[in-house]
Amino acid sequence: MRISDYIEQSFSNLRKKKLRTFLTTSGVMIGIGALVSMLSFGRGVQKNITDRFKELDLFNYITVFPRSEQSQAKQSSANNEAEEDETQQVRVLDDDFIQEVTKIKGVESAFPEVRFPALVRFKGKQKFTLIQVLSADIGRSGLVKFRAGRPYAPDDANSLIISDILLRRMKVKDPQTAIGEKIEVSTLMLDSDLLSPANITSVIQGDKLPFSQEGYTFTIVGVAERMGFGGAMPLRSDVYIAPAASKKMKKVSLTSIQDFFQSSQQAKGYSAVNIKVSSVRYIEPVKARIEDLGLKTFAVIDELEEIKTVFIFMDMFLFALGMIAITVASLAIINTMVMSILERYKEIGIMKAVGASDRDVKKIFFFESGVIGFLGGVFGLALGWVVSMLINQVANYFLAKQAVPYIDYFSFPWWLCLGAVIFPILISLVAGIYPASRAARVDPVVALRHD
Amino acid sequence: MNSTSFIETEDLTKGYSSGQIEVVALKDVNLSVREGKFLGVTGPSGSGKSTLMNLLGGLDTPTSGRIKVQGKFISELNKEELALYRRYQVGMIFQSFNIISSYSALENVAFPLLFAGVGKKERKQRASQMLTKVGLCPRKDHRPPELSAGEQQRVAIARALINQPKILLADEPTGNLDSTTSRQIVQMLSDLNKNQGLTVIMISHEESLVRRFAHEIIHLCDGKIVEQEKIR
Numbered sequence: 001m002r003i004s005d006y007i008e009q010s011f012s013n014l015r016k017k018k019l020r021t022f023l024t025t026s027g028v029m030i031g032i033g034a035l036v037s038m039l040s041f042g043r044g045v046q047k048n049i050t051d052r053f054k055e056l057d058l059f060n061y062i063t064v065f066p067r068s069e070q071s072q073a074k075q076s077s078a079n080n081e082a083e084e085d086e087t088q089q090v091r092v093l094d095d096d097f098i099q100e101v102t103k104i105k106g107v108e109s110a111f112p113e114v115r116f117p118a119l120v121r122f123k124g125k126q127k128f129t130l131i132q133v134l135s136a137d138i139g140r141s142g143l144v145k146f147r148a149g150r151p152y153a154p155d156d157a158n159s160l161i162i163s164d165i166l167l168r169r170m171k172v173k174d175p176q177t178a179i180g181e182k183i184e185v186s187t188l189m190l191d192s193d194l195l196s197p198a199n200i201t202s203v204i205q206g207d208k209l210p211f212s213q214e215g216y217t218f219t220i221v222g223v224a225e226r227m228g229f230g231g232a233m234p235l236r237s238d239v240y241i242a243p244a245a246s247k248k249m250k251k252v253s254l255t256s257i258q259d260f261f262q263s264s265q266q267a268k269g270y271s272a273v274n275i276k277v278s279s280v281r282y283i284e285p286v287k288a289r290i291e292d293l294g295l296k297t298f299a300v301i302d303e304l305e306e307i308k309t310v311f312i313f314m315d316m317f318l319f320a321l322g323m324i325a326i327t328v329a330s331l332a333i334i335n336t337m338v339m340s341i342l343e344r345y346k347e348i349g350i351m352k353a354v355g356a357s358d359r360d361v362k363k364i365f366f367f368e369s370g371v372i373g374f375l376g377g378v379f380g381l382a383l384g385w386v387v388s389m390l391i392n393q394v395a396n397y398f399l400a401k402q403a404v405p406y407i408d409y410f411s412f413p414w415w416l417c418l419g420a421v422i423f424p425i426l427i428s429l430v431a432g433i434y435p436a437s438r439a440a441r442v443d444p445v446v447a448l449r450h451d
Numbered sequence: 452m453n454s455t456s457f458i459e460t461e462d463l464t465k466g467y468s469s470g471q472i473e474v475v476a477l478k479d480v481n482l483s484v485r486e487g488k489f490l491g492v493t494g495p496s497g498s499g500k501s502t503l504m505n506l507l508g509g510l511d512t513p514t515s516g517r518i519k520v521q522g523k524f525i526s527e528l529n530k531e532e533l534a535l536y537r538r539y540q541v542g543m544i545f546q547s548f549n550i551i552s553s554y555s556a557l558e559n560v561a562f563p564l565l566f567a568g569v570g571k572k573e574r575k576q577r578a579s580q581m582l583t584k585v586g587l588c589p590r591k592d593h594r595p596p597e598l599s600a601g602e603q604q605r606v607a608i609a610r611a612l613i614n615q616p617k618i619l620l621a622d623e624p625t626g627n628l629d630s631t632t633s634r635q636i637v638q639m640l641s642d643l644n645k646n647q648g649l650t651v652i653m654i655s656h657e658e659s660l661v662r663r664f665a666h667e668i669i670h671l672c673d674g675k676i677v678e679q680e681k682i683r
Contacts, residue, residue, distance in 0.1 A: 005565055016553055350549050353510060354563035354610065355538025357531050444510045448549055 001360055009364055010371040017340070021372070024336040027329040028376020028424050029383055035322030036384025036420045037391075037410070042318050044411040046311050058300045062275045062287055063113070064101075065296040066093055091293045093270040101275055104289055106282025111135055112270035115237055116251045119213070120162075121184040125170040131185065132237035133246040134161075144240075148175035149222035157244040160185070161222040166238035168402065175223035183220055185239070186213045187251035214250045225405060326424070330431040333372055337365060337435030341442075348439055349447025362440035369432025370425050377424035381417060388412075456519070457486035457650055458507065458618065463516035465502050465674075476502040478674040479516070484667075486617070487648045489641060491661030494671035500654045503671070504622045507652065508543045509533045521617065538566055541618045542611030546626035548603045550595050550610065556582060556602075557591040560609045567614060581609040585639070601632035608639060612649075619643065621653040625660065633657070637664050 014021040053059055091097065098110045114133040119126055136154040144151065144161065152159040160183065164175050172178050188211045218241070277286055280301060287297045341348070351361055388410035396406050463480040466473055477499040484490050492500050505511040506518060509525055512533075518526040525536055537543075550559045561578035569577070582588045585605040595603050604624060611619055621640060625633035641664040643649045655661045661668055662682060670678040 001566055002568055002570075005571075008571075009565070346549070347551055350551060350562075351566070352534070353508070353537065353543055353549065354566065355534055355614070356566045357534035359531070360534070360566055445505050448510075448545065 001363065006363055006367040007371070010367040013340075013344075013364075013368055014371060020336055020339070021375075024329075024332050024372055025375045025379065027332040028326075028373060028428065029380040031322065031325035031329040032377050032380025032420055032424050033383035033387060034325045035319070035423075036381055036412075036416065037388050038318035038322050039315065039416055040384065040388050040410040040412050042311070042315050043413060043416065044409045045314075047411045048407055048409070049307070053300060059280050059304075060108075060277050060283075061300065062277065062283060062290070063298045064093060064273045064275060064290055065271070065298070066091070067294055067296050091295055093273045093295070097293075098273060101273070101290065104286055106277045106279065106286055108276045108278045109137075110273055110275045113272040113274055114246065114270060117188060118239070118251070119186040120166075120170075120239060121186070122167075122170050122178075122181070123172065127166060127169060129166060129239055130237045131160075131187075131239045131241060133243055134240040136242055144222075144224045147223045147225050149179040149220065152221050152242050154242060155244050156221075156242050157248050158218055159221040159242070160218040160245070161224055161240040162220055163238040164223050164225050165402070165404075167223060178220045178223055181220050183218050184215055185218055185249075186215045187249055188212075189214050189250045216249060218245070326427055329376065329424075330427050333369055333428050333431040334435060336372070337369055337432055338438070340368070341365065341435055341439045345442065345447050346450045348442045349444045349450065352442070352444035353448060358440040361442070362436045365436035365439045366429060366432050369428045369436065373424040373426070373428025373431075374421065376428070377421040380424065381420040384420065385412065456483040457488075457521060458482070458484040458652070459519045460507075461517045461519070463503075463506065463518060464514050465499075465506060465511065466514045476674050477506070477513075480671075480674070480676055482669065482676065484650060484652065486650055487644070488667060489644045489651045489653070489665045491658075491665035491668040492652060492654045492671060493656070493658050493661060493668060494677075498671040499674040500671055501622055502674075504543075504620050504652070504654055507618075508541050508620045509536045510543075534566075538563060539614050540616050541620060542614070542616040543620045543622070544604065544607045544611050544624050546623035548595070548600075548607045548627070550603060550606050552595045555592050555594055556587060556598065556606045556609075559595070559606050560613055563610060563613050577613060578609070581613050582606070584612075585609045599632075600628050601635065604628065604632075604636050605639070608636075612643070616649075618650045618652070621651065623654050623656065625655060625657065633660060637661075640664070 098112065101107055101110045115130045117128065118131045119128055136152060147164050152161065162178065167175060167178055275286065277283060283299050283301055287299060290297050348361055392409050395409055460480050460482040463477055464475065465477040466475045480503065492503065494500050506513055513526050517524055520540065528536060554562065557575065557578050560581050561574040564574040564577060579588065579591060582591050585608055587602060587605055587609065590598060590602060598606065619640065624636055628636060637660055640651050640653060644651045653661065666683055668680045668682060669676050
């Protein structure tokens with residue numbers, strides 16, 4: 001028998017039992033649809049993360065932190081006595097360090113991370129946020145994507161850039177309307193009055209904190225997207241000001257409780273410095289040079305392997321869920337095929353009487369199984385795609401209200417599409433082994449007597 | 452064994468076990484049929500006629516003894532070789548026609564060609580020619596429920612002959628037909644025997660009908676040949 005005849009016979013036989021074929025194929029279709037949706041979601045998330053990281057150049061950044069007191073103590077106890085006698089040089093993250101680091105081969109730029117808490121008031125709404133000091137150069141680089149307005153000038157002490165997300169939280173929907181508007185920024189500063197002998201008792205008792213607010217007025221010159229969480233490495237806040245503006249402001253630069261416990265020496269410098277290298281291959285040598293100076297480093301690329309492991313687990317979990325559906329579908333295929341054999345018992349006898357070999361009969365049922373898998377795969381892929389697209393549209397519709405840009409949460413790489421068709425065929429063929437062997441074993445003499 | 456025989460059996464025995472009971476359907480049957488002959492097989496129900504037919508048709512294998520067809524011992528063939536024997540050397544027709552009710556007359560006749568690896572176009576062409584020979588060409592697209600019993604049996608004959616076998620085995624072909632149609636069908640088998648030199652072995656209850664057309668008749672009883680008669 002020719003392969004084309006096997007395929008034609010399979011479609012023809014399945015057409016004769018339309019409802020049963022439809023129901024069995026639907027089982028495979030739903031299983032494959034679920035598997036495709038879940039795997040494409042997993043792929044989509046991975047693709048989005050890695051693509052975003054690449055787009056934001058995150059793999060090219062190293063963040064440098066001063067070594068904590070504790071880790072320094074650990075290090076010195078591990079060293080021998082001779083070394084312990086030496087004075088531990090704690091490297092401060094200051095402008096000298098930045099200049100020194102910029103000279104290392106592969107380093108493109110280095111900039112301090114200066115952030116301080118503040119309260120912003122705009123059009124009657126107020127929000128707490130962290131304000132970041134960002135040089136005008138970075139503001140002008142491609143990292144900051146403006147939705148409206150422009151970057152500030154290096155010496156501009158009265159302008160700021162705000163994120164579209166923060167604006168939206170303050171009920172401003174059109175970024176353009178915010179440009180040129182005044183915005184109030186209040187910083188925290190130590191209140192010397194409260195620290196006077198007359199008031200110190202209430203501070204000690206915890207009734208009051210020794211802080212007061214200092215207000216400043218800025219003009220919004222730019223509204224940018226993808227800042228704060230999910231933004232590029234140096235853009236970790238929702239409000240940016242130029243160094244010139246920072247200098248004029250009275251503030252306590254505390255971003256976390258850890259800042260309280262910094263040594264006085266460390267406190268002189270920045271809490272962190274971001275370094276951009278020109279290529280990923282410079283990450284390791286630059287990190288090594290900086291760590292030699294007794295500083296701590298962090299690079300996103302180091303986390304990539306860990307992220308990949310998480311992705312593998314996520315894929316396995318999604319795959320396992322999909323496989324449950326596929327297993328149920330394959331049991332349905334076995335059931336359908338066994339039913340088909342019982343119904344076509346006499347027909348199998350006729351096939352053998354007119355010259356079909358056991359192998360021919362086995363292949364006829366095997367191909368029928370495979371065709372169910374093929375149909376289930378093709379329609380399952382279509383179903384998975386449609387469902388994914390719907391979820392994607394709905395998710396983006398709701399996230400757009402929170403100023404989250406449009407993202408494809410699902411990805412359909414070629415291997416997923418191909419696998420969605422081939423995999424159910426293979427599963428169906430496996431499910432068809434038992435029914436096909438059973439059909440081949442049918443005794444023609446008994447089958448021909450069958451009514 | 453006789454070298455001039457076309458079909459020959461030697462101590463052919465077939466037993467079945469039904470639980471602990473052993474049933475012997477055929478016992479030491481020795482038969483010889485020459486090429487181009489029409490052999491009639493008669494006997495009461497349960498005498499082993501159909502068992503003999505299934506063994507000669509390669510649908511079943513003997514418990515002991517040998518079957519030789521055209522010089523080949525078919526009782527020694529494996530399953531694949533037996534399938535080829537059924538496909539090309541022997542055609543079978545049955546009392547209940549055994550045609551597929553969901554297929555048209557044309558598809559039923561073309562069915563054996565599918566296993567012979569014949570292309571779709573040629574299958575249709577050859578099946579159509581065969582249906583013309585049995586006088587059913589105008590009914591080729593009809594399904595078995597739309598055909599009379601006689602027409603269905605003619606479809607079965609056309610299907611049995613589609614691969615041009617040398618032997619035609621007919622197991623009670625007139626069992627479900629009225630007397631007129633029965634005569635027409637046996638006449639058709641006789642014509643095939645005379646005009647095309649087809650060796651025909653036909654089982655029938657109606658001895659008078661067999662006697663009209665067969666060259667030789669054997670009578671089976673309890674799995675044994677009890678009488679062998681040359682008519683012409």
